[in-house]
Amino acid sequence: MPQEQELHGGHINAPVLVDGTVRRTPTPRSPYIRRLLDHYAAHRWPGAPRHLGTDARGRETLTFIRGLVPWEYDERVAADDSLTALTRLVRTAHDLTAGHELAGSGEVVCHNDLTYRNTVYHDRSGQLLPTALIDWDLAAPGRRIHDIAHLCWQFLHLGPTCDPHWAAHRIRHVADAYGLPREDRADLVPTVLWWQNRSREGIEQGAASGNPALTDLCRRGVPQHIRAAQEWTTTHSEELSALL
C-alpha cells in the first residue's frame, strides 16, 4: 500500500500526495476542470497540473508540480519581477481559452481562486518566481478582470496591514504587466470589493448550511478578516484607483 502524505496549504479539498502524484476528491465540476487541464496540456502549457486519471479509490490523479507554495503570506510574491511573471502566467492561461467553448459566453476561463497558496514558486537567489497555478476547482467562464482583481486582493494582501500608496503602485504594475485594457481599469477596485463580499458571503452561507470546511474557516475568523479587508478597500478605493 503506497504511503499517503498530507499536503499543506489548502482548506477545502485536502488533497494528498501518493507515489509522487496528487490525489483529490472529485466534485460535480471535475469533468469540466479535467477538460480545462487537458486543454492546457494539449497546448503544452506548463502552468497547470496535468490530469493523469482516476485512482482505485475514485480520486482524481494530478501531476505534483515541484517548488515552493507559500502557506503564509510572503511579501516577496508582491515584488516587481514576481508579479510580472505571475500576471504573464495568468495572461497565458486566459489567452489559451479566449474564444474556446470552455469559456462559454465569458471572455475567458477564469481560475477564480488566484492566491499565493495556489501558486507554485521557484526560489531564485531569494527571489520567488511563479511557475504554475494549481487548485483549479473554481475555474469557470468569466471576465479577465475577475482574476486580475482577485490576484490584486490576495498577492498584495490588500487590507489593514497594507500601505495604500504602495498598493496603488502595485495595482498599476499588475494592470500594465497583464495589459488590462484602459476601459476596464476603473472596474478593478470595485471588482476587488465584489470578490471580498462574494467570498465572505460564500463562506458564511456554506457554514450555515453545514459545510465542514467552511465552518472551520468561520471558526478561524476568516469572514471577520475579509470584512476588515473590505472596509479598508472601501476607505482607500479612490487612492487605490488613482494611478490606473
Ligand SMILES: Nc1ncnc2c1ncn2[C@@H]1O[C@H](COP(=O)(O)OP(=O)(O)O)[C@@H](O)[C@H]1O
Ligand atoms: N499539483 C500540485 N502540485 C504541487 N502542489 C500541490 C498540487 N496540488 C496541491 N498541492 C499542494 O497542496 C495544497 C492544497 O491543495 P489545493 O489544491 O490548493 O487544495 P484546497 O482545495 O484544499 O485549497 C496546495 O496549497 C499545495 O501546497
Ligand SMILES: [Mg+2]
Ligand atoms: Mg488551494
